[in-house]
Amino acid sequence: MDDYFYMKEAINEAKLARLEEEVPIGCVIVKNGKIIARSHNYTYKGKSALKHAEILAIDKASKYVGDFRLEDCTMYVTMEPCSMCAGAIINSRIDRLVIALADVKRGACGSNTNITGDRSQLHFLDAEFGLMKDQSLEILQSFFKKLRDRRKKKKKILASKKQESFLICSNNMPNYIIFINQGSK
Known part of the structure; x- marks a missing residue:
């Protein structure tokens, strides 16, 4: 399995979020070639600003491995994480971050600010951008168009x-x- 396979799984999570009328962002975390956690945004139904796809996936992955340290893990996410999620990514010690679509307004992994790449931190990583960005963009655009029309x-x-x-x-x-x-x- 390769990066495309895992990002496609993250995109499937984003599609689930769209069906649930949540902002369609999806995420999977992989360790040793196996998906150990998957999630999508759940802020509206969960009535919490904390229920971002990345935070929920980190929580599930931590429970799966039995530790908050997610070393040797890769996160695939359909849109660049915000500052809250970027902090959680760093604190969980995820080694690799693959992002479909940059968020130039709120992104915190390199496009607006770069929390994950801050070399002054104990843990940092360089995010990889652009894998399947067109598919992610289409899902987000169709969601927000439908919302505006409504x-x-x-x-x-x-x-x-x-x-x-x-x-x-x-x-x-x-x-x-x-x-x-x-x-x-």
Whole structure:
């Protein structure tokens, strides 16, 4: 098995997240050629900002190996980890990080900031970017397009109901409106 196989598994996790209406980011952790943990974002359903794919996968992998140190492990993730997740990656001693898509706004593994590559830390690593980035990008773009379309539709429905309310009020109070207009002369 190779990097493509493991990243495809991470992408499958991202697809599961999308089906669950979570931001579609997926992650797998591999040790000695075996996937020991897999996860995807669970922040909305889990009602916690901590339930990122990387954090959940690290927790599962730590339980699997019986130690917080995930030495000789590789993490495959569909989007560049944020600063919280980058800190967890460093603290868990993961040796290799393969990222499909850079996050130039919030990424903390080299594209915006570089927590994982900070040589002043006891543990650091250089992230590898770009493996299957087009597939990851397509999943994220389709998710956010669907979300925007849903919000537009909801906004239209609310605007329509507001217009109906105004017409109902106007039709029920013509004398009141005339009275105000007459009284202001």
